[in-house]
Amino acid sequence: MEFFAHNAATGEKLGAYRDATAAEIDAAARAAAAAARAFAGLDPEMRARFLETAADEIVALGDALIQTAxxxxxxxxxRLEGERGRTTGQLRLFAAVVREGSWVDARIDPALxxxxxxxxxxxxxxxxxxxxxxxxxxxxxPLAFSVAGGDTASALAAGNPVVVKAHPAHPGTSDLVASALRSAVQKAGLPVGVFVMVHGASPEVSLALVRHEAIQAVGFTGSIRAGRALWDAAAARPRPIPVFAEMGxxxxxxxxxxxxxxxRDAIAEGLVGSCTLGVGQFCTKPGLVLGLSSPEWDAFARxxxxxxxxxxxxxxxxxGIQASFDRAVRELQGVAWLTDTGARVARVSAADFARQPHLAHEIFGPYTLxxxxxxxxxxxQLLGALDGQLTATLHGTADELAAAxxxxxxxGRVAGRLVFNGYPTGVEVSHAMHHGGPYPASSDARFTSVGSAAIFRFARPVCYQSCPPALLPPELRDENPLGISRLVDGRATRDPIPPRA
Amino acid sequence: MEFFAHNAATGEKLGAYRDATAAEIDAAARAAAAAARAFAGLDPEMRARFLETAADEIVALGDALIQTAxxxxxxxxxRLEGERGRTTGQLRLFAAVVREGSWVDARIDPALxxxxxxxxxxxxxxxxxxxxxxxxxxxxxPLAFSVAGGDTASALAAGNPVVVKAHPAHPGTSDLVASALRSAVQKAGLPVGVFVMVHGASPEVSLALVRHEAIQAVGFTGSIRAGRALWDAAAARPRPIPVFAEMGxxxxxxxxxxxxxxxRDAIAEGLVGSCTLGVGQFCTKPGLVLGLSSPEWDAFARxxxxxxxxxxxxxxxxxGIQASFDRAVRELQGVAWLTDTGARVARVSAADFARQPHLAHEIFGPYTLxxxxxxxxxxxQLLGALDGQLTATLHGTADELAAAxxxxxxxGRVAGRLVFNGYPTGVEVSHAMHHGGPYPASSDARFTSVGSAAIFRFARPVCYQSCPPALLPPELRDENPLGISRLVDGRATRDPIPPRA
Structure with a gap:
């Protein structure tokens, strides 16, 4: 199937693309599989440099990348310049994690x-x-959660080849970023299969990739409908694989x-800013604002x-997103509209909200309820009955929070991240960040798609029993040559294992 | 449906049981859900003591438990006395992990x-x-991977209520162990829903439990067929949940x-011992023994x-297991039998093995190929084409291993644990153990069902952004009152966070 990139502002066609064929998808997955062993065997320092080179190559794309996006x-x-910084920052963060090395969760129980x-x-x-x-x-x-985004960076950091299915809404941007990654692969002397990209606008392309036997895990950010389709396809494989879908x-x-x-007004200002950041197209947009009936609450609503x-x-x-937003707002039943222009704000009682489950569905765009x-x-009661959420935010005075x-x-039961006296948009990329939550916020609440802990999605333990020292990976050798933090007999330490008497 | 416990040696009926009804399964899951908040809020020391009390109560069952089992x-x-020690040892290991506290993977990125x-x-x-x-x-x-086994111990240690579906082959043993756990729950003053057990011999009981909306994760050890059925049911839920099935x-x-x-003879001795330990009914039984054609290999086979x-x-x-074993051995095609009595040993060429995929299926019992x-x-080539395995073992001289x-x-790509010059049976319960492997060895190769890391299956991160200190859990407070190892700005440390200027 052919599809087109469009100028989002004018609707002008920018270029023609077509769905990858079954043979192309198969070739991409096979290339990745063929590269897996060499890439897994790369030492951590070389892998860190490869990630840094990828960041450099993205920067080297210069203004062409920003203008295309x-x-x-x-x-x-x-915003795109900031997002590019976030994207290269993620690659460099993972480079630092790989170079430091303790992420491998090395555990040693010496013989007794x-x-x-x-x-x-x-x-x-x-x-x-x-x-x-x-x-x-x-x-x-189009940069930070796309071709070289957090999923790709964390999968590469863990030592896995990546096959990206580019989003059909920004194929030209994707081609540019893919060229940067391929250049980094080449400069590192790695097999081309370490990074492969395919295009596709049809669900069949995505499903074929998820069903390919060479693929061992999936990272996805998007709608519940699309994420669930990938989940279902992966779960039905002869050998099921984990799917990390960050959805709604x-x-x-x-x-x-x-x-x-x-x-009151400062919170209103912050809230409207958070709801309309990126035209309300953030997965952490606060789309549900709750308060207790009072004259102050009415004034806040105004x-x-x-x-x-x-x-x-x-x-x-x-x-398509604009049309979906317009339709969702036009057809929304059972609320009182407080605005009919600008960003859209509606109001409803908790009792009416509870009676109308459709009001708890995400509306992607500049809207809040x-x-x-x-x-x-x-x-x-209302909060406890909500579906899983990426975030939940609480504004209160010091005394109110102390009693909250x-x-x-x-x-904490409903959401993955609790924000106090702040706003949920603007997800920090750091070690302690958790971007994920109970279903359907994400398909597996135990894993984050943002921050350094995202790497744990794409690794599995291998255990060595009575292994001759020379065959052990450096991370597990007595001397601890990499100086990483390890769990020795259950206790975290960077010390070497003392020689036995 | 009614079913019976039997004396395994004589076939004599020992007692009648019946499948839990839909209402009983619902009540069990609801009781667990009702207990979840109180149990999650228990401080680590109290949870550790509860696990230790559970171990004490199992010991207090005395010889009645051993005789029933x-x-x-x-x-x-x-063997059962040893297994009881393993079971109580697991509970005490998890108590130690909970008391030490660092397992919560606390991560702090202070404000900048x-x-x-x-x-x-x-x-x-x-x-x-x-x-x-x-x-x-x-x-x-019947003890170490059953009612109070590793799945239960790790789920409780992580702070989750547990609903056990007892195995219908040892319902009396299960009742005794359940009584010990209920006694521990009562002595700790916890809600009864912290531990609930149901009986069942029909797949419907298991499926109803896995499909219950209150259930958030599943631990299973058994056949590929049964494990896959649970996996499929969990994946098809409106809100899918993770299934940790350790299968074949x-x-x-x-x-x-x-x-x-x-x-040669020492390895033959060790191998036959490992293959016939527990009448070959271990998931780590070496059922496939490979060597290079030579007179020494022929002598080893003899x-x-x-x-x-x-x-x-x-x-x-x-x-049922005896009948399955007898049938599997009787009907096995395409091999040469080296024994027709005692433990069963067959032989085949690698080429013939590769041509006959059924030879790679597990035969549960005293058999090896x-x-x-x-x-x-x-x-x-043969090894690389195998399905996922829990273990793989390599015997060689020092020089051979150095070149291996x-x-x-x-x-390492095929299996979760590599054993050198040893035998895979006898899975150590420790921090570094990994008991799991690529599908179908387990449903998620990233997690172990044995050892302290099993706890990570049953926990999810919750993130606190700009949280007032008084609302933070102790594990995340600046002072580090529990003295746990934490990742602060990406670096493991037990130090408190210094007060800001």
Whole structure:
């Protein structure tokens, strides 16, 4: 099937692409499989340098990358420059993680030859690459969650070849980034299969890739419908593989009464900014704002509405997203609209929200729903009944937060990340970040797609029992030549294993 | 449906049981869900004591437990006493892990208020319980992989209520162990839903439990057919949940020529012992033994056969397993039998093995297959084409192992644990153990079902951004009151976070 890139602002056709054929998908997956062993065997320093070279090559694409992405996505140049920095920053973060080396979770239980009734053998384990990973680019972050985004960076960092299926909304941007990655592969002297990209606008391309026997794991960011289709295909394989799909979230944000009294307009300002950042096309956009019925809450709603009305909506990522947003807003039943221009704000009572499950569905774009609860009990009940969420945010005074353990408990069960007196958009790329949550926020709540812990999705332990020292990977040798943190007899240490008497 | 416990040795009926009804399964899962919050909130020291009390209560069952298990499974008393020690040892190991506390993988990235262009917020995360876990007891370890086995111990250690579906081959043993766990729950003052057990011999009981919306994860040890059925049911849920199924493995064992010359009979002795331990009913039984064509290999085969023939097979776990074993051996095509009594040993060429995929299927019981390769290349090719394995074992002289990187590479891709000059049965319960492997050895190669790392199956990260100190769990507070190892700005340390200026 042929498809086209479009100028998001004008609708002008920018270039023709076509779905990868079955043979091309097969060739891509086989190339990745053929490269797996050599890439897995690369020493950590070389792998770190490869990731840094990939970052350098992306920077070297220069303004052509930014302009292409700007045309294809409608995102402002400044935002795209920031996103490029985030993308190269992720690659460099993973380079640092690989170079430091402790991520392999090395564990050593030395032999206990005199243990009774049976001696204990020497047992050591560490994480090793899982095998070729299929990555699906997201439409809303054409750089940071796409061809060289967090999924690709973490899969490569773990030592796995990657096959990317480019998002059809920014194929030209994808081609440029892919050229940078291929250049890094070449400069590192690695097999070409370490990074391969295919194009496709049909679900069949994605499904064929996920079903390919050479593919060992999947990273995806996008809609629940598409993510679930990949999940189902992977689960039905003769040999199932893990799918890390980051899907949908409405990111509840609760404003307690004291916070409204202290800084009503500041919160309204921050909320509208967060809801309209990137034209509301963030998976962490707060799409559900909850408060307790009161005159202050009514004033807050007016303040939000006034600010939202004044927003001039930007260009959305592509015509399909714009049409979906317009339709979703037009057809939304059972709410009172507070704005009919600018960013869209609606309002509903908690009781009416609970009666209308469709109100809990994500609407991707500059929209949010204010929900008025009549009591804290009703608020807690509503929150506890929500589907899984990427984030939940709580605004309160110091005293209110100190007394908010009930809210923190329920939000901790519903969401992957709790934000206090802030806004959920702007996901920090760091070691402690968790970007994931109970289904359908992500397909496996135990893993993050942002931050250095994302690497754990794409590795599996291999255990060595009574292994001759010369055959052990450096990470597991007595001397600890890499100086990594290891769990020795259950205790974290960077010390070598002392020679036995 | 009614079913019966049987004396494994005599076939005598020991007691009548019946499948849990749909209402009973629902009640069990709801009780677990109702207990989840209180149990998750228990402080680590109290949870550790609860696990230790559970171990004490199992010991307090005394000889009644051993005798009941002996009758129901046919396993010898000494073996069951050892297995009881392993079971209580696992509970105490997890108690130690919980008490030490670092398993929660606490990560702290302190705020950087002066970072440009944007300040970095304070971000902290740690592992929290995933929710009620369904555990399916295995037939072959009525204590260590059953009601209070590794799945239950690790799920409880992570802070999750457990619903066990007892294995129908040892329901009386299961009832006794369940009574010990309930007693521990009561002594700890915990809600009864922290541990619930149901009986069932029909697949419908298992499937209903896996499909129950309150269940958040599944631990299973058993056949590929049953494990895959649970996997499929869990993957098809409206909200899919992870299934950790440890299923089938034939555990290749390779004997290199020099090792044969050095210690042919000792290896034959060790191999036959490993193959017939527990009447060959171990998931790590070496069911595939590979060597290079030579007179020494022929002599080794005779040595194995002589020893195997002299074995008096013990009582198998139940009549169904005995019948399956007898049928599998009787109907096995395309091999030459080296024994027709005692433990069963067959032989085939590597070429014939490759032509007959059914020879790679697990036969549960005292059986192994010797495969003669004509060259090292043929051996490597055969190993690389195997399905995923729990273990792979390599016997060689020091010089042979030093030159065996090719074998280690291919075995590391196929198996979860590599054993050198030893035997795969006897899985050490420790921090570095990995009991799992590529599908179908287990449903998710990234996780172990034995050893302290098994706890990671049943926990998910929760992230706190800009959280007031008083609301943070102790594990994430600046002072590090529990003294655990944490990742601060990406570096492992037990130090507190210094107060900011």
């Amino acid at each position: 700007h045309r294809e996505t409608g995102l402002p140049v400044a 030859p005199d243990r009774k009734p049976l001696p204990r053998p020497d047992v050591r384990r560490m994480l090793r690459p899982i095998g070729p990973v299929a990555v699906f680019g997201a439409s809303n972050f 979230s409405i990111n509840p944000l609760i404003v307690l009464p004291g916070a409204l009294r202290e800084r 303040s939000v509405a006034d600010r939202a009305r004044a927003i001039t909506p930007g260009v959305m990522l592509h015509a 204010l929900v008025t609860a009549s009591s804290r009990g009703e608020l807690l 353990q009930d809210l923190v408990d329920v939000l | 002996h009758r129901e499974t046919g396993l010898p008393v000494a 208020p002066d970072r440009k262009p944007l300040p970095r917020p304070d971000v902290r995360r740690m592992l929290r319980p995933i929710g009620p876990v369904a555990v399916f007891g295995a037939s072959n370890f 493995s034939i555990n290749p064992l390779i004997v290199l020529p020099g090792a044969l010359r050095e210690r 040595s194995v056969a002589d020893r195997a023939r002299a074995i008096t097979p013990g009582v198998m776990l139940h009549a 010797l495969v003669t390769a004509s060259s090292r290349g043929e051996l490597l 990187q090719d074998l280690v590479d291919v075995l």
